[in-house]
Amino acid sequence: MSTTKHSLLIVLLFAGLSAWAQPKPVANADAAQMKSFIDKLMKQMTVEEKLGQLNLPGSGDIVTGQAGNTDIAAKIRAGKVGGLFNIKGVEKIREVQKLAVEQSRLKIPLLFGMDVIHGYQTVFPIPLGLSATWDMKAIERSAQIAAREASADGINWTFSPMVDIARDPRWGRMAEGAGEDPYLGGEIAKAMVRGYQGNDLKANNTIMSCVKHFALYGAAEAGRDYNTTDMSHQRMYNEYFLPYQAAVDAGAGSIMASFNEIDGVPATANKWLMTDVLRKQWGFAGFVVSDYTGVGEMTSHGIGDTATVAARALMAGLDMDMVSEALLTKIPQSLKEGKVTMAQIDAACRRILEAKYKLGLFEDPYRYCDVTRPAKDVYTAANRQEARSIAAQSFVLLKNEGNVLPLKRGGKIALIGPLADNRENMPGTWSVAADFSKAISVLEGLKEVAGSNTEILYAKGSNLDYDARFEERAGMFGKNLRRDNRPSATQIAEALQIASKADVIIAAVGESAEMSGESSSRTNIEIPQAQKDLLKALKATGKPVVLVLFAGRSLTITEEAAAYPAILNVWFPGSEAGYAIADVLFGDVNPSGKLTTTWPQNIGQVPLFYNHKNTGRPLPEGNWFEKFKTNYLDVTNDPLYPFGFGLSYTTFTYGKMKLSSQSLKGNQTLTATVNITNNGKVTGKEVAQLYIRDIVGSTTRPVAELKGFEKIELQPGESKTVSFSITPELLKFYNYDLKYDWEAGDFDIMIGSNSKDVQKLRVNWQK
Template sequence: MDYKDASLPIQERVQDLIGRMTTAEKIGQLIQPMGWKTYDKAADGTVQVTEEFKADMEQGGVGSLYGVLRADPWTEVTLETGLTPRQGAVATNVIQQYAMEHSRLGIPILFGEECSHGHMAIGATVFPVPLTVGSTWNMELYRKMCEAIAVETRSQGGAATYSPVLDVVRDPRWGRTEECFAEDPYLIGEFAVEAMKGLQGDRLDSNQTIMATLKHFAAYGSSEGGRNAAPVHMGLRELHEIDLLPFKKAVEAGACSVMTAYNEIDGLPCTSSTYLLNDLLREQWGFDGFVITDFGAIQMLVYGHNTAENGEQAVAQSLRAGVDMEMSGYMYRKHLGQALEQGLIEEKDLDLAVRRVLEMKFRLGLFEKPFVDPEFAEQVIGCEDHTQLAREVAQEGIVLLKNEGNTLPLAKTGTKLAVIGPNANHIYNQLGDYTSPQPREQIVTVLDGITRKLGADSGQVLYAPGCRIKGDSKEGFAQALACAEQADVIVMVMGGSSARDFGEGTIDLRTGASVVTDDPWNDMECGEGIDRASLNLMGVQLELVQEVHKLGKPVIVVYINGRPIAEPWIDKHVHAIVEAWYPGQEGGNAIADILFGDVNPSGRLTVSIPKHVGQLPVYYHAKRTRGKRYLEMDLAPQYPFGHGLSYTKFKYENVRVIPDVIGPDDEAQVMVEVTNTGAVAGSEVVQLYITDVSASVTRAEMSLKGFRKIHLEPGQIQTVTFPVQKEHLALIDSRLQSVVEPGEFRLMVGRNSMDWTACSLHIQKVEVQV
């Protein structure tokens, strides 16, 4: 059997294997059932495959399994019923062994897992969410995070991850904003490239790398009204210039898999779009991996999009368009055979999809190394190095929005602090969606972090939750105000929650203790499928801040949340505001590091924060023709893209471009001198924006085209240089071609999208000699 000969080229092995397969076996390779339903865990921790899985193997096999190691309320896998790092590795080995021994050809299974901000398995490291990661503007740090996620996942048998999310945030009311890096396609593209390096590495057949899956293809973040999976109204030119750019960069960097989006674009569902999945992705971009659907996406063609009359038409539309594997596997398993019999698809269509899946399995080395080492899994998952890395990412992703009168950093001695708020000591509220169940000792809350800084026995820390995220109960106000009255400074930890019901009960607002009741309270107001009409704090949170503020003491608000918060009263009245997004398991330590000045904040916003939800959209790369101001307010955000304060000051001088006239294919250098004029060391994110002064199509008023995060000691000066070339100057013209047009470009270098110094570059027209 040539396909078992590792010395042969992959194409020959695939061809030999496909030639031996029955139609049922081919269809089996294109389905991905729910993996957590394939095993039973005994009381002694041993695992055996289920009868349902055995039946699947008898029907033609299973090509892939989704979420064998995933644990959360959706899967109903808990800390008690789930798998430890060692047990998880053993379980995938047991499942893999059964599949290979009880199938005619012994084709290994591809295990796919969720890893948006950490391997979604019990015991794995919970890193900050991508929105926090984006705020670091630190590509090297993110690559290290991806490497850690890859090794934790692969050590347990997971060979594919359904990340990174490369959606461009257009409307932050969308509940999946937290899963995205930014509102800017260039910045997302840079993170996309680093994700490919960190997750996939130099080779896929390693025990430390996994296959990345780009999602959601395409324009999923541009839905109508910020509602999940709603229609997208966008022309092809804008689609190419904005939403497709990060995907193109990732494909060029070697991405192995792409996931289709639920939405439609101008009436065409992404899951059956031949243009997106074949013409563009494969023929124009040269993508050589395989395409997988999101969960249940093909059903939507019949029930939702209604572009197919029945299941046979739906699977035929998807397969012919370029969908190779179906997550859930329900539609392909049930209808592909009948579609083949009815002539809606041909055997060659089936073979093409199977070929793409098998090629990836060979590239991943699954035929030669189908099993993993449980001891290695136990060593690397949740290890100390990864815990420290999670803290570093959180430290660099936390953004200081306001610091009136240098309220921060706080002194560690001689100051009594009141730590108040629903997110001060709630472990799941600071972790974000797509998080596994957590033992309490693994998560450091803000209260934990502050107490560790000042000492548990120091008497300097008072705590009260005050209120919940949602709901109108004020029964905790009295205790919160009593704590605040005794304190010198009040730290109020407010915001949102993407925590699903992990069975942890609710919080007694009077004591702050966790209470298990028959009527548990769910504070979830963000996350997948949780979209909002507003961006204000929910419940009575604002009222609590206002009551505490009446005491006349310094008030610091720490936001822990998954989308921007628009609360003008807080922006105006409190002394300092810290935006942490969902900072992960080490978030409490990282926030305390910032509050007490052990770490100088260096996070910068990657989404604009509006004054009011009625201003939306407020993304900085708006068109010049966006219209006039509203009657009630202007169009400027409360905090612009790129904004973030430091405990030191930076001065920008001598911005210049050399040369200032180039041809369309030439390169110029933009330079700026940055000086740390303060008394402490700090990191600054130097940002380059470009404006095309006049063009054949309307363009954004300004676009990010470069950035550098630099660290400067007090008084230190550094010259930062940015290359400016075709990639940074090109536009997508009316024919969907990428071109550099002659004319003037304004180059702006500064600390954010509203604070910069400019110089000019001219692109000269090149005369073509005939």
């Protein structure tokens, strides 16, 4: 987004800080220096200039060399703009920054933000795919590289990470988050913030993060985007708030308000949320920005006209208004009428100025405008190699019957499907800075990685969907699917002709990139029928069919799971997609991804998640159906694939779990250990997962909660002991009175390869 000011040179020394360490709080002397500087500046500012800092308009079509002639330029000169977003290019950003720091009265620099969600020009897997690595160092590296590339191109603020817990795969923005679990989501939130911000926001290769969407956006009713969210405060604190708070604790510089309402009040004007929880309880000291037109949209929620909702947002603790310009245009009259106070305007303005100060923009407003950096830092060979490696680690092997995978080099392979030769869809949703023409398709990757002794044959085989209008909606933002207007029978016949020449068939099928993401909710989360018909025709050949499945959410693939011997879920892998997919298909990389969402058998089970609570009539474990128990008539309660599930090209055996004690008291530490052995012939990585159940509570507790995990690599025949240290801190929860504490009693300790396949031992823990 935007940048801010030029003025007096103020040098802050951050001695002894490594480039990417844990952020440290501002030293008292530095904080005092910042306060003094901003106090002096704000005394010079008019009310209009203060409100200008709260204004975040869209950049519009700003053309290099003509930036000074745009409508937005006049507002910048008048001090009515605090930042801009989604303006791309270091030369263009430098030109616009110059308007602020050389042609406005007080020369306050702008913030420049962008949706840098899972990479900049080097695109990593979509966030849901990144979460499937269960590798916090890899996730942090992806954010670090994204920050380095974006900052080289003039960006100093990213609207990421999205940390919303998502348990309903109908919601398209499941693709943009870390899945269904608050503990894992919190660990990933911290890793992303560390990656973006490093330990020094004044370093010109770091950018400020913006944690979104605060709060509960992932629990929208019916899985429909922007919809209402309604839940108890206890559920908020125990199941949804943790990742936001983790990001705040990691030092996130800004927060974005969510579109949904909470307790009947839109989040953008929810004082309890933004002031009581975020600032008073969690100690957040950064600024809060609305989502796109979020302030103005509250009129549609039905809580007042534009002037009313603008005043309510400011009073609630919102600091910056994205696009609506309601704070800029309506607050002056509200101030005159006594509906808002000057203190509220000053508080919001100060937080924006502090962010600019912490980014070093008052020292050097062109800190991010080095025109030599893009050539050195953006889309480099090293960055692309890292993206390729991380992408391969994100893939989840869902099925591998008869060890069809990995494929052997040599012979003929038929690559068929609407996503087989489509560069544009490889980066996935929210890849706004990507050059789609540079992305590596599956066809390109296979041809290069397979080698000269392997012949890759190709046919599209089908369109994404039979409905051309649906396909158009699923191919927005430049992600063209190049629809084939020939009859579907002709397309399938062509595919079968190609398949007849091959030894094995790879079917690249599933969702397109824009079938998930914002405003991409679906009521049917199956593979589209056009592709199902293609798959059935391929299966009828009798040749082994390997599904390379593209997805931005949990899908219902019960039919495919039963019919095809091998399924590799690749999410949307990023700019190096084709190479990473080929690396795994040929066994150069052993898949190690694990699901971070539960995959249902059908849409009727949704929402379905592992850490649910028992009813008073739970279905006995292993039973299909029992009358007057909580179950369905037509399917079991079980998911198709549980949370934490993922196969490998090798097999891992868990030895007997051991506990250091079965009776503990007070702040003692319990150690849980298990020996894991690689029984196969290839090196592999396994994610050992720790779950805990509080058997009896003052309020009901989930049947299991993830409380730890460790990803280990084992050579063939190698064994390692994984150890988890458990303290009462891991037993705490928010009780009925929202007191955060643990309660004495019995606890089940569980360790396993996923949330379903675990060993269990019970301990008693007294205070």
